[in-house]
Amino acid sequence: MHKRSFLALLPATTASVFLSTAFAQTDAPLPLVDGEVRRVDAAQGRITLRHGDIPNLDMGAMTMVFRVRDPALLKEMKAGDKVHFTAQMVDGQLTVMSLTVAH
16 A cells, blocks of 8 residues: 555645645744743853743743743843743744843
């Protein structure tokens, strides 16, 4: 028996819609999440945040350590700061993509 890919079993129109939907989801803007800085580790490029739900990661509210995409994001951050941030999985690590102090 020959193995076929999942897409090979779909009619061409369905496969096209499936692929365009799958790729469109990756281009969607990341949701802005509210959080509070608990700890900053600039030397390691990491930040500990107590945060609300992160829908794009299917993650509930909790406190955890994130890697930051750009260590410069940590420059003005300190424990206790209320922040807005975006996060996504990058190379298998939870990564803060943007980070701003909430006003």
